[in-house]
Amino acid sequence: MEFMGYRRPDGWVGVRNHVVVVSTVMCSSTVTRAIADATGTVPITHEAGCLELGPSRDHTERVLEGVVSHPNVGAALIVGLGCEQVKAESLAAAARGKPVRLLKVRDVGGTEHARKQGIELAQELLAEAAGAHREPAGLHELTLATQCGSSDTGSGLASNPVVGLLADKLVALGGSVLLGETASLYGAAGFMAKRAASHEVARRIIEITDVVEQYYARMGKSLTEANPTPGNIASGLTTLVEKSLGGVRKGGTTPIQGVVSAAEPLPSRASGLWIMDTSLGLGTHITTDMVTGGAQILAYTTGGGNPVGSALAPVIKVTATLSTLEAMADNMDFDASPVLLGGESLQECGERLFAEYVAVANGKLTRAEELGNGLFAIGQVPIA
Amino acid sequence: MIIIDPRDNVATAIKDLGTGEQIYAKHGTIRLLRDIPFGHKIALQAIAKGEYVIKYGVPIGRATVTIDRGDHVHVHNVADITDEVRKGV
Numbered sequence: 001m002e003f004m005g006y007r008r009p010d011g012w013v014g015v016r017n018h019v020v021v022v023s024t025v026m027c028s029s030t031v032t033r034a035i036a037d038a039t040g041t042v043p044i045t046h047e048a049g050c051l052e053l054g055p056s057r058d059h060t061e062r063v064l065e066g067v068v069s070h071p072n073v074g075a076a077l078i079v080g081l082g083c084e085q086v087k088a089e090s091l092a093a094a095a096r097g098k099p100v101r102l103l104k105v106r107d108v109g110g111t112e113h114a115r116k117q118g119i120e121l122a123q124e125l126l127a128e129a130a131g132a133h134r135e136p137a138g139l140h141e142l143t144l145a146t147q148c149g150s151s152d153t154g155s156g157l158a159s160n161p162v163v164g165l166l167a168d169k170l171v172a173l174g175g176s177v178l179l180g181e182t183a184s185l186y187g188a189a190g191f192m193a194k195r196a197a198s199h200e201v202a203r204r205i206i207e208i209t210d211v212v213e214q215y216y217a218r219m220g221k222s223l224t225e226a227n228p229t230p231g232n233i234a235s236g237l238t239t240l241v242e243k244s245l246g247g248v249r250k251g252g253t254t255p256i257q258g259v260v261s262a263a264e265p266l267p268s269r270a271s272g273l274w275i276m277d278t279s280l281g282l283g284t285h286i287t288t289d290m291v292t293g294g295a296q297i298l299a300y301t302t303g304g305g306n307p308v309g310s311a312l313a314p315v316i317k318v319t320a321t322l323s324t325l326e327a328m329a330d331n332m333d334f335d336a337s338p339v340l341l342g343g344e345s346l347q348e349c350g351e352r353l354f355a356e357y358v359a360v361a362n363g364k365l366t367r368a369e370e371l372g373n374g375l376f377a378i379g380q381v382p383i384a
Numbered sequence: 385m386i387i388i389d390p391r392d393n394v395a396t397a398i399k400d401l402g403t404g405e406q407i408y409a410k411h412g413t414i415r416l417l418r419d420i421p422f423g424h425k426i427a428l429q430a431i432a433k434g435e436y437v438i439k440y441g442v443p444i445g446r447a448t449v450t451i452d453r454g455d456h457v458h459v460h461n462v463a464d465i466t467d468e469v470r471k472g473v
Binding site: 187193244 | 458
């Protein structure tokens with residue numbers, strides 16, 4: 001099946017044509033925001049880029065390279081300070097043939113000069129990116145990221161299995177799906193390992209949850225002390241195992257092909273369902289990991305209602321909870337409540353979500369995009 | 385209410401249910417011993433202390449007291465078993 005997407009010089013296909021202004025380091029954030037505000041481009045700022053070691057440094061570099069190389073990005077202006085760990089030149093190489101410019105605040109005379117030059121460079125890039133047009137592409141070229149937040153019983157019974165049907169359909173068409181949130185799939189790791197395509201993949205699934213266990217054990221804590229959350233419990237979820245089993249339904253039912261690190265692209269020509277060992281903590285960290293790993297669109301199930309999108313990718317908000325559809329009407333994209341309340345089978349609802357997914361791939365804006373709710377943040381990867 | 389897997393010993397309320405209401409399953413007619421809010425679980429059969437609570441066809445917790453048929457199944461009578469089942473059962 002086909003959709004209309006933006007073919008990039010490296011062959012990858014995007015569903016949006018963003019021009020991004022990317023800080024290499026926190027120190028250039030003010031200039032980055034000023035340039036983006038003045039030109040209507042997408043600012044990518046964060047609190048990392050220097051004084052990081054080992055896995056944290058590798059993660060930051062993967063995320064930022066993932067921004068510049070992302071197929072939804074048509075052009076990138078990279079804004080550095082000049083002395084930071086993340087090198088602007090290395091990031092520029094990630095553009096892989098797309099229009100790119102570099103700017104270093106120290107080299108051009110400080111903040112005000114950088115802002116003025118940056119605005120000119122961003123305008124050049126906007127003009128160049130405007131030359132990109134949608135052309136036919138295959139749905140098999142898409143990667144769907146899946147995520148949940150403020151989960152309730154409706155997430156596990158309706159929203160997640162409906163997203164799971166979308167995931168299964170995309171996999172059947174040759175596409176790829178990411179299931180992340182290591183701390184959330186934690187309680188279901190053993191069940192997921194049984195669905196692994198090989199013994200090695202099964203071992204890796206258990207191993208990434210071992211690292212999470214060790215991380216909390218060093219603080220004298222167990223993940224189950226904080227999870228399920230008070231909100232989860234109020235909505236009827238009793239144990240982390242129950243929450244995890246409901247959560248992993250959004251990845252669908254196909255075999256798990258492998259495990260990648262946070263923000264790590266899938267191997268070339270990969271397809272099927274993959275687990276990403278995402279950052280601990282806030283949802284935006286996890287969204288950023290999965291999107292910069294190459295997902296063009298993210299399907300996000302929410303019980304209590306969550307408004308947050310992504311700076312780079314459309315995020316389709318799915319809920320099956322009527323009170324949330326009413327309380328957060330302008331934040332929700334897809335109503336899965338008929339599955340619980342009658343009127344639609346799971347299968348029919350899955351088909352309707354698939355149609356919505358294709359419409360979003362073709363350019364239909366999600367609520368988070370319309371509301372300018374596209375966030376970006378680099379999280380912390382768990383370290384053994 | 386919804387029973388996700390035939391092996392489950394709990395059902396999930398998909399609307400608020402009141403004490404004394406009856407639900408119908410292959411386990412027979414079950415009279416609710418308490419109010420069950422939307423999204424919460426109901427015991428389809430008696431679950432002895434120490435037995436697994438089963439949903440999605442797999443254990444999700446362990447009864448900390450004997451739970452009567454028709455009772456509310458939640459954090460007050462179920463313990464988490466994450467550490468026991470994380471690596472598989």
